[in-house]
Amino acid sequence: MSTSIIEPTQKVPYLKEHRLLNFSRESLPNELMFLHTDAFITPVGENQYGVRITSRAKDNFYTATNLVPEMPWDWSQLPNFSFAFDASNLANHSTQVFINIFNTQDEMHSRSITIPACRNPRTYICELKGDYLQGKTNHYSGLRSNPAPFDTPYEYATWMWGAINIDLTSICKIELSIHGSLLDHELVLSNFRLIQSPPTNPDYLTGIIDKFGQNANVDYVQKVHSESQLLALKDAELETLKAGKMPQRSTFSGYTGAKQFEATGYFRTLKIDGKWSLIDPEGYPYFATGIDIIRLANAYTMTGVDYDHSKIEQRQADDLTPEDSIEKVTVSSEAKQTAFIASDMRRNCFNWLPSYDDPLAEHYGYMRELWEGPTAQGETFSFYAANLQRKYGENYRQIWSDVTIDRMLNWGFTCLGNWAAPEFYRNEKIPFFANGWIIGDFKTVSSGDDFWTALPDPFDPQFEQRAIATVQQVKAEIQGSPWCVGIFIDNEKSWGRMGTIQGQYGIPIHTLSRDAVESPTKAVFMTVLQEKYQTIEALNQAWSTQFTSWEIVAKGVCDLAHNEAQCEDYALLLETYASEYFRIVSQAVKAELPNHLYLGARFADWGMTPEVVRACAKHADVVSYNYYKEGLHPEPWTFLEEIDMPSIIGEFHFGARDTGFFHPGLVSAESQDERGEMYERYVQSVVDNPYFIGCHYFQYIDSPITGRSFDGENYNIGFVSVTDVPYDGMVNAAKTINSSLYQQRFNQLTK
Structure with missing residues (x-):
């Protein structure tokens, strides 16, 4: 006992x-x-x-x-x-x-x-x-x-x-x-x-990172110890990449081993023998397997140094790119002269950082706002970008881009996943997915659990204007390219969490507490309730309340009992809200980019309530989900039959700690080889599901061991390490599943 x-x-x-x-x-x-x-x-x-x-x-x-x-x-x-x-x-x-x-x-x-x-x-x-x-x-x-x-x-x-x-x-x-x-x-x-606990060591993070950005205190098979070793690894890999892409792939990486359908010149969806599919611009069946974050923006980490903020270029009110998606905020030499150590613990993590007159100092940057971090803002450095310069020389950026495309094709991927740098949109060797963020000074609502940021109020006219501006920026980036499969807008919004009434229906519950004069969504909710009940007496009877007038409700009501009738109305109001959000975004995409697919907002697995998913299905061409589990376990996905929409996994990953990381990632393995085994099983579960038309792995490059600059994520989740060395276990697994997925998915189709 x-x-x-x-x-x-x-x-x-x-x-x-x-x-x-x-x-x-x-x-x-x-x-x-x-x-x-x-x-x-x-x-x-x-x-x-x-x-x-x-x-x-x-x-x-x-x-x-x-x-x-x-x-x-x-x-x-x-x-x-x-x-x-x-x-x-x-x-x-x-x-x-x-x-x-x-x-x-x-x-x-x-x-x-x-x-x-x-x-x-x-x-x-x-x-x-x-x-x-x-x-x-x-x-x-x-x-x-x-x-x-x-x-x-x-x-x-x-x-x-x-x-x-x-x-x-x-x-x-x-x-x-x-x-x-x-x-x-x-x-x-x-x-x-x-x-x-034994006595703590105040220096437990001191000197943990070597000059290549690796754990200085852990050795492992693929660790780089010298620049000559890095160059030798580069030469060996480039030789293997000469094999090119996998057989039976069309120009756009569709499957030429099966029936060809009508070619429209752009990607589209089609249900074939009970399975949803993408069709590539030439009419071939297409399954979208790719990798996210093929860009340098997420490879920066905080150094613990800061500058005089008056010397730093500040964000503009009309910016359409979040701080963490900006590759690098360049710091002037004048600003660097004001450098001071803002966090000793952080600065002492590094055995080496370049002096400001070192050629590798090119890879310093600045983060003006952090979601979470050791300081409120400050200097950043990218060991990954520095290693690219060591590895590929002065023209490292273009060579890295070319090698990356060659890797994707050789490893059997059919696309670049979300958040590829726009420079890759011109490659014309492998399709890509584009994205945008709706940022602006529009009014917001709350679910009570606003994980990343507050939710937009789609009934505020300013939201529609910002949605149009976002899509216009995406349009300028992709320039009508047939290589663009589709567009994600926004990501992992806090629509609500299943499990409790307050979690699932936080948006209507919190919005009902607000004044309709201040909240456009609340004003629409009032219209919906008045149309349904007509009189305040009818509302009171259903809700077991004693409101004396509609004006009282409009001013804001709290502490509701959440009875059955109220919950039914919460569901109605939530779907009303979400439908307007997806309607406005879809309308903007179809007006500006009529030939491209709208792929929704990538639901987090903790934020995919039924009402919001249904709302998305009304307006998106494809419904997208970020799903961090071992694979598509059947239990959470029974609703797919009801909405019957083409679906895509926007994020999943696996990590381990055997290469010196302190955090493996959201889903963990014991080793690099087991990461590959888990990757293969996950993709297989997607291929076997008739509603999914693809999946994107998150992400291309490991997080920095000391955490990405915006929020400290320090995960071993890359296909390549901080030294740009591919993990053999992941690459071999990708080649295995990618070489057979088309035959598995479309084995019933004959030419």
Whole structure:
């Protein structure tokens, strides 16, 4: 039986290790609860026991092992400590486990571990209290996840999301979950405990990055140690690329081994024998497999240096490109003369940065606003771009572009994914996808969980004007090219989260609380409700409210009961809102770019509520989703049959920590080879789905180990490393699946 570690009247004990659960060979502890998994007592040592859990992937999208105390644990007065447990993996593949810790204040602290295929147990720790926990403090590193700030033989769990410094006074559940998996898993878990942290090392991030942007303290097969080695790797790769693109590919990378359809000169969609497909400009069936972020903009990292802001060119009110999509804000020599260290911890990460008169100083830039970082703004540097100059010489930019196109064709990809630099739009060797952002001084609404930014108010006339301006910029970039498959506008907007009424219907709930005079969307919602109910008495009867007039509702109403009728109306209002957004964007695209496909706004898997997806399906040519799981598990995608629309995956990825990264990415593997295996399985799940017409992997280049400058993402998710060296496991997997996907997808079509 577990007990609360700290009683309200007790002083803090000196904690070294405290067991949370007591196992016996007769039964599992009462505090252990299981969701969609089989669980059995199993020996883990002499007179020691744990729990053996088995999850069946095809039967359950989400499985969990939960530790739930009889009374919430109060850990607030403990010295620095971590939650720890032992785990071994009986399967022949790794298992990603999310460690989600909850308190009674509805906070969640989420980390992730990757348990390799190994019967020998390892200890995993989740730091819950410490001097250097990531946060916006004087010690903030700006990395999405840090390494352990102390010496430990244990595996330090990767930070994911939630409250990094969670309130520890009332911990009510620890959840170990697996979700979105395509494979069955079998784990042994034991020895759940708290352990006191050793003394922290204030220099734990000092000197971690070498002159090539790699982890200075980790060695691995493809690590670059010298410029001569970098040049030798370049020469060897260029020789392999001479093989060219894969056979049975049309001019536009469609499939020439199957029936040819009507050629319109541009890409279009067509349902063929029950499967949605793209048709290329020459009439050949086409499946869009590609890689996102083929650009240098995301390869910059913060250096910890800043300048006098008056010397920096500022953003303009009519800018149409977000700060993180601008490749580089050039800094004048006058500004560099004002340089000062804004973050010692950050600056000390680097063993080397070029002096301002070094030829590689060309790769300094500036970030004027950050979503999250070690400073509010400041100097950036791109080790990747510097390595390109080392590798390809003075004309590195053009050579890199040419090599990149050759790689895509040789690796079997049929397109460049989203966010390719516009310079690639002229390549005329491989199709591309274009994108735009609607940015402007229009009014906004809120879902209550505005992850990246507030949502636009599409009923504000200014939004339509900015949508037109955005599409006109895209039009100028693609210049009517038949090589453009289609256009994404916006990305991962916070439409709402499933699971709760407030999460799913946050937009109507928050908007109803606003004054219709100030909110164009609220004014439209009033029209919808008045048309439906006619009288305030009818609304009151349905909603069980006592409003005295429509004017009261128009002024703003809060604390609604969310009864069945209200929820039905929330759904109506949400779809009304989203339909207007997609209608306006689609109208702008069709007016300016009538020959190109409108591909929606790339729903995040946490933000694809049914009402908004239906609204998109009314107006887009293709519905797009960013889906970070092991593959297309059937459970979340049953709605595809209802909307019956061509769909595309805009983002997915896999990462590992075996090349010195502190964060593998949103979906993790144990090694570079396993990353490739997971990539192949994911793409296969897309090829097998009749509604999907393609998928784009995120991204081409690894994130910087010290995090991309805008938000600190420090993921090992690239097809190529910071030294521009391709990962063999990923490339081999791409070649394997890309060489057969057309035959699999269109095997029923004959010429």
